[in-house]
Amino acid sequence: MSDLSFVRTEMLPEKEPPASTVGAIGWARENLFSGWFNSILTVVSLTVIYYVLSTLLTWAISPTWSATSLGECRDILAEVGREGHYAGACWGVIRDRWIQLLFGFYPSELYWRPILAFILLGVALAPVLFSDKVTPKLLWFSAVFPFLFPWLLWGGTIWAPLAVIAGFVIGWFVYKAVDASAGSLAGIIAAVVAAVVWWMFLSGYVVNGVPNPDDPNAVGGLNALLPIGIEAVESRNFGGFMLSITIGVVAIACSLPLGIVLALGRQSDLLIVKALCVGFIEFIRGVPLITLLFVASTLLNIFMPPGTNFDIILRVIIMATLFASAYMAEVIRGGLAALPKGQYEGADSLGLNYWQAQRLIIMPQALKISIPGIVSTFIGLFKDTTLVSIIGLLDPLGLSNSIRADAAWNGIVWEIYGFIALMFFVFCFAMSRYSMYLERKLHTGHR
Amino acid sequence: MSELAIEREIDRSKMQVSDEVAIEITNMNKWYGAFHVLRDINLTVQRGERIVIAGPSGSGKSTLIRCINALEEHQQGQIVVDGTVLSSDLKNIDKIRSEVGMVFQHFNLFPHLTILENCTLAPIWVRKIPRKEAEETAMHFLEKVKIPEQADKYPGQLSGGQQQRVAIARSLCMMPRIMLFDEPTSALDPEMIKEVLDTMIELAEEGMTMLCVTHEMGFARQVANRVIFMDQGQIVEQNEPEEFFNNPQSDRTKLFLSQILGH
Numbered sequence: 009m010s011d012l013s014f015v016r017t018e019m020l021p022e023k024e025p026p027a028s029t030v031g032a033i034g035w036a037r038e039n040l041f042s043g044w045f046n047s048i049l050t051v052v053s054l055t056v057i058y059y060v061l062s063t064l065l066t067w068a069i070s071p072t073w074s075a076t077s078l079g080e081c082r083d084i085l086a087e088v089g090r091e092g093h094y095a096g097a098c099w100g101v102i103r104d105r106w107i108q109l110l111f112g113f114y115p116s117e118l119y120w121r122p123i124l125a126f127i128l129l130g131v132a133l134a135p136v137l138f139s140d141k142v143t144p145k146l147l148w149f150s151a152v153f154p155f156l157f158p159w160l161l162w163g164g165t166i167w168a169p170l171a172v173i174a175g176f177v178i179g180w181f182v183y184k185a186v187d188a189s190a191g192s193l194a195g196i197i198a199a200v201v202a203a204v205v206w207w208m209f210l211s212g213y214v215v216n217g218v219p220n221p222d223d224p225n226a227v228g229g230l231n232a233l234l235p236i237g238i239e240a241v242e243s244r245n246f247g248g249f250m251l252s253i254t255i256g257v258v259a260i261a262c263s264l265p266l267g268i269v270l271a272l273g274r275q276s277d278l279l280i281v282k283a284l285c286v287g288f289i290e291f292i293r294g295v296p297l298i299t300l301l302f303v304a305s306t307l308l309n310i311f312m313p314p315g316t317n318f319d320i321i322l323r324v325i326i327m328a329t330l331f332a333s334a335y336m337a338e339v340i341r342g343g344l345a346a347l348p349k350g351q352y353e354g355a356d357s358l359g360l361n362y363w364q365a366q367r368l369i370i371m372p373q374a375l376k377i378s379i380p381g382i383v384s385t386f387i388g389l390f391k392d393t394t395l396v397s398i399i400g401l402l403d404p405l406g407l408s409n410s411i412r413a414d415a416a417w418n419g420i421v422w423e424i425y426g427f428i429a430l431m432f433f434v435f436c437f438a439m440s441r442y443s444m445y446l447e448r449k450l451h452t453g454h455r
Numbered sequence: 456m457s458e459l460a461i462e463r464e465i466d467r468s469k470m471q472v473s474d475e476v477a478i479e480i481t482n483m484n485k486w487y488g489a490f491h492v493l494r495d496i497n498l499t500v501q502r503g504e505r506i507v508i509a510g511p512s513g514s515g516k517s518t519l520i521r522c523i524n525a526l527e528e529h530q531q532g533q534i535v536v537d538g539t540v541l542s543s544d545l546k547n548i549d550k551i552r553s554e555v556g557m558v559f560q561h562f563n564l565f566p567h568l569t570i571l572e573n574c575t576l577a578p579i580w581v582r583k584i585p586r587k588e589a590e591e592t593a594m595h596f597l598e599k600v601k602i603p604e605q606a607d608k609y610p611g612q613l614s615g616g617q618q619q620r621v622a623i624a625r626s627l628c629m630m631p632r633i634m635l636f637d638e639p640t641s642a643l644d645p646e647m648i649k650e651v652l653d654t655m656i657e658l659a660e661e662g663m664t665m666l667c668v669t670h671e672m673g674f675a676r677q678v679a680n681r682v683i684f685m686d687q688g689q690i691v692e693q694n695e696p697e698e699f700f701n702n703p704q705s706d707r708t709k710l711f712l713s714q715i716l717g718h
Binding site for chain 1: 497525526549550553554555556557559561562563564565566567576577580581609610611625626630640
């Protein structure tokens with residue numbers, strides 16, 4: 009037998025890893041003290057963290073909750089022997105104004121409506137966000153909720169949201185009728201035209217009756233027959249986080265489907281569709297959001313026929329949606345580009361048509377790949393809602409200016425902005441955690 | 456490229472070539488830009504035939520079978536599959552694709568769906584078969600490729616050979632009359648090649664019309680009724696396997712065979 013020959017007669021059993029590499033000690037040794045340089049860094053970092061936290065907490069823990077003005081805060085702090093610029097936070101302003109920071113100037117006797125609307129928002133989102141834990145029957149409520157939500161917030165006649173729903177129903181029937189005789193593309197076009205005609209012209213007559221030139225306030229139509237409704241609240245009374253969340257949620261919910269359509273259009277073989285999508289995306293991405301908001305608040309009125317009342321919040325939502333959808337389209341295009349060509353071929357070879365392949369094979373995977381980018385866009389959009397303060401809407405930042413202008417709270421900075429920042433952080437952090445949960449849930453092993 | 460021995464005796468009772476034409480390709484030409492990939496291809500496939508297409512890489516063999524189910528578009532000539540002329544009409548293309556099964560080198564399973572969902576997707580959405588019935592058919596074919604126990608796993612959790620067998624089952628669930636194989640074993644470890652080849656042999660034994668692009672010459676010798684050799688976008692030689700391997704006519708074929716079987 010030669011020296012090279014070797015035959016294993018029994019397989020080796022598994023052994024425990026050495027004790028110094030597992031457990032708390034192992035973790036600290038590996039991550040904090042793995043060498044002299046890292047040990048120094050650890051000690052320096054801990055010192056800095058201690059210094060920052062001790063300063064911040066001394067400032068934040070301050071017995072000023074009941075104060076009614078900045079002066080009173082200073083007196084309270086002086087009594088406990090704390091003097092100077094950073095003696096302590098003045099939390100009285102939050103106690104005094106937190107409701108305003110949440111609801112703006114919404115009539116206080118109607119607070120139950122936004123509260124109910126946001127609770128129901130949670131119910132409507134549950135079957136969408138947690139499809140494996142919540143019964144799919146709730147999806148019916150999710151489908152109705154987009155019509156219920158604005159009605160609860162703005163109030164007014166029940167016939168307005170019903171007229172909007174009727175538009176979708178009309179579109180559906182027109183689609184079915186035309187699809188059978190003239191093909192699906194003609195059906196979609198006819199359905200959109202029919203619905204738009206209904207919304208723009210006919211629904212007004214049905215809900216409010218034929219306008220009377222002598223008495224513009226006269227009501228007719230369904231409103232005269234059955235005047236069911238709740239008290240209307242005007243957009244200028246909206247404010248605070250209620251406004252931010254409304255703009256943010258609606259724009260987020262609308263920008264995702266719009267972004268998908270734009271991303272598909274950008275990849276389309278149809279030249280005109282592609283050119284339109286590329287043009288839209290590049291134009292919107294080339295313009296700052298703030299200019300779009302200015303267009304929404306001022307320029308748009310110039311182009312509208314005189315007398316049309318196009319709600320300012322609706323205009324802002326449309327602009328924010330368009331803005332986010334352009335970014336969304338590019339994020340999703342990245343996801344589409346990351347899919348191997350074989351996925352398209354696999355779908356094609358089974359005889360799936362374009363829309364089936366997109367819906368069942370391509371989009372589920374492309375969207376999964378793009379989750380981090382999509383959620384980043386969502387978070388950016390939600391924070392960008394603070395820009396509406398520049399065009400005069402009273403979002404939390406807009407309100408903070410008026411609070412600081414109040415004689416009682418003149419001179420307060422950190423407490424209000426800290427509170428607003430914390431609220432935004434809660435929402436954005438929740439979105440970020442949800443995206444990580446979703447990524448884990450959708451992880452089905454490597455390709 | 457090795458010649459893998461197939462140990463068991465092949466049951467040839469149902470492996471019969473009928474007179475019926477399954478695929479007819481006449482004067483087909485294809486270009487990629489200015490590059491002439493397929494030149495004047497003429498090929499008639501009878502129902503029940505098992506054809507192996509061999510040739511060096513870049514010879515156009517994959518492109519040829521991908522033209523048959525319109526994954527690639529040909530520019531000149533005519534392809535008739537099961538009596539349907541392949542034109543740019545999307546309805547015809549979808550019809551042909553649902554009749555012709557295709558197995559790819561890299562499996563192309565859908566990683567976000569379970570094995571069972573992979574197999575039932577097209578029957579449910581294209582054939583409009585009820586889910587329950589589609590699942591029964593899928594389990595039948597998964598048993599046939601010997602992995603029914605993996606039905607609820609995801610493709611990423613399976614070995615390459617298992618994935619390729621799922622891909623075959625997925626195609627079979629559409630009840631195709633013709634199967635195309637595009638280098639089905641080229642991305643597999645040697646130990647897994649055999650399990651995929653065994654599945655393909657079983658399929659052949661049942662009389663399926665098959666076109667296989669493969670380098671498995673053992674499979675060609677024992678299962679195929681015709682071997683086609685391609686080079687530079689043309690059919691250079693075709694013959695029965697015995698003749699093809701033992702008595703190649705053209706110099707190019709001789710060179711190819713000497714390289715592929717020479718060691």
